[in-house]
Amino acid sequence: MPKVLIADKLSESAVEVFRQRGVDAEIATGLSPEELKKKLPGFDGLAIRSATKVTKEILDAAPDLRVVGRAGIGVDNVDQEAATARGVVVMNTPGGNAVTTAEHAISLMLAMARRIPQADASTKAGKWEKSKFQGVEVTNKTLGLVGCGNIGAIVAERARGLRMKVIAYDPYLTQERARTLGIKRVETLDELYGQADFITLHVPKTDETTGMIDKAAMQKMKPGVRIINCARGGLIVEQDLADMIQDGHVAAAAIDVYDEEPAKANPLFELENTVCTPHLGASTSEAQEKVAVQVAEQMADYLTTGAVSNALNMPSLTAEESEHLGPYMTLADQIGSFAGQLTRSGISSIKIEYEGTVAGLNTRPITQSALAALLRPVLASVNLVNAPVVARERDIEVSEVKHERDHDYQTLVRVSVQSESGSHSIAGTLFGGDKPRLVEINGIAVEAELGPRMLYISNEDKPGLIGDVGNTLAESGINIATFHLGRAERGRDALALIEVDDDVAPYVVEKLSKLPAIRDVNVFRHPQIQLAEAAE
The missing domain is CATH 3.40.50.720 (NAD(P)-binding Rossmann-like Domain)
Incomplete structure (x- = not known):
């Protein structure tokens, strides 16, 4: 469990x-x-x-x-x-907290506009300072959204219900999406700064967004602008905001997140024209x-x-997709593992091709399965999550190609590897929708199911090979389970893919390598055996 x-x-x-x-x-x-x-x-x-x-x-x-x-x-x-x-x-x-955070942003905006926290504190202190807390209406004012994802879109909807004009800057916001939300998309932050009476932030904290609201940015805003931040601390340079409020260029600010949390001291806490809450954006039951x-x-x-949703470092994969893509991922795992075990030198590029039915599926998890299996013979710790990073760190070029052309098989996956010592290309398909089969090795057609232990032999197409290989294995006490052959054409390049019942010792490989017409001998171990050995 x-x-x-x-x-x-x-x-x-x-x-x-x-x-x-x-x-x-x-x-x-x-x-x-x-x-x-x-x-x-x-x-x-x-x-x-x-x-x-x-x-x-x-x-x-x-x-x-x-x-x-x-x-x-x-x-x-x-x-x-x-x-x-x-x-x-x-x-x-x-x-999960999109609605709650959006509602908090709207609440802060209204509280700031009508100076509710200050008026509340004054009234409870026994004062009656009605003229001191004059506010502003939000109706017909322009609200500028910096970021219009899930939360920003909800804020826009609520603001339009308050009869506000809403504009948004977001590089990923399309004109069609903006029209659907009933808002105007602006092309630059400067354009938003110049039009907005209220500005609310709804972007993640990244290298690009950290400190984005500094003195220079605020100087481009309309005099009397009001700023709300329920997104992430660090987006605003807090001392710059405090200075601009004291100068009067920024009328007020409503802040829920801070550079350092818990925030016990902050220049914004000392000002009358700020509303500050302790990171309450998601704090509803x-x-x-x-x-x-x-x-x-x-x-x-x-x-x-194996279902993956809302992952930040791996493609999403629903439970239904996981079940549906499972056979394809198994196929890619076997093909990638086979290619990886044939590769004996530094890899420069990997190409994964899809033809037929598989080309119309979500292929990213399949690609990562192939990539992880291909790299596993060298790096036991590689998996679906870190395989792309491992490849990138080693300057391995990875490409994915989808073909619409017809093929002999309903679906086909091909993994091609370019290394310092040459290239390999392995292709496979699914029989019956869920049974992986190898159908091509380095351009030579073959049809084989991969067993736990396989011998892959490349050779010249000459008579007597099957008998020589069979005798050599028999002399070593190794039983043959299946024997698959393929050749390019008579008398030219050929191959044998042999499933055996027992491990093949190095001395047996050496004896096979010395047989006439044999060019190379490789021992293939099934990916599941590799994983089990790595776990031990």
Whole structure:
């Protein structure tokens, strides 16, 4: 039974979801980094919120870890690069708190516009300062969205209900999507800055967005602009914002996230024209329940069925896709493994081609299966998650090609490898929709099912080969299970693919290599045997 450690506070519903889906969940919150490192061995999954920091050191101390699930959208506390290198899937729940965060942004905007927190504090202090807290209407004002993904789109919908004009800057926002939302797309941030009365941020924290709202950016905004940030801390240079509020160019700000959290001191806390909340964007009972259940479902599905959803370092793969693509991924695994075991020098490029039915499917998981299997003979730790990174680190060019041309087979997958010592091309298909078969090796047609132990022999097409090989194996006490032959044309290049019942010792390979007409002999081990040996 897979095991998951819940290291941050999650709804009890998460534990129930894990239990119902056949995953053992243990709760251990508030652990120090050292305690977490000691605790993690033996766990397949780690469920967190924002408190636990999943560093390279933590990952290195968790040899069994397969997935990290973040209940929420932000994954600043997970070293994704280190997780990917280790082959650990990183998941989040981007839609789980979208409504809650969007509503908080709207709430902050209204509270800031009408100065509600300040008026509340004054009234409760026994004052009646009605004239001091004059606000502004939002009706007919222009709201500028910096980022228009899930949360930004909900903010836009709510703002239009308040009769606001909404504009948005987002490089990924299409004109069609903007029309559907009833908003105007602007081409540049400067254009948004020049038009918006209110600006709300809904972008992730990246190298490009960190510090994007600084003094220079605010100077381009309309005098009297009001700024809201419920996205990520660090998007705004806080001291610059405080200075611009004091100068009067920025009328007010409503902030929920900060450079350093928990934020005990901040230049924005000292100003009257700010509304500050302690990272409450996702803090509703509905959102907490939703993200806890969602992350548990995602992690359990991955650990029990291989389904991948909302992963940040691996293509998504639904449970239905996982079942449907499973035979193709198995085929790619076998072809890639065969090609990898034939390759004896540094690889420069890998091409994966799809023809027929498979060309119309989600081929990214299939490609990564082939890539991982191909690299596994050299790197036992490679898997579906880190295979593309491993290839990139080694300057291996990887390409994927889909053909619409007709072929003899309903579906065909071909893996071609270029290395320092030459090239190999292996193709396969599925018989009966789920039975992998090799159908071509280096341009020579052959039809074979890959067994646990295979001998691959390349040779000249000359009489007597079958008898010589059979006698040599018999003398060594090795029984032949199946024997498959193929040739380019009579008297030219040929091959033999032989399934045997026992391991073939190196001395047997050497004896075979010395037989007349044989050019090369390779021992092929099935991917499942490779994985089992690596696990041991």
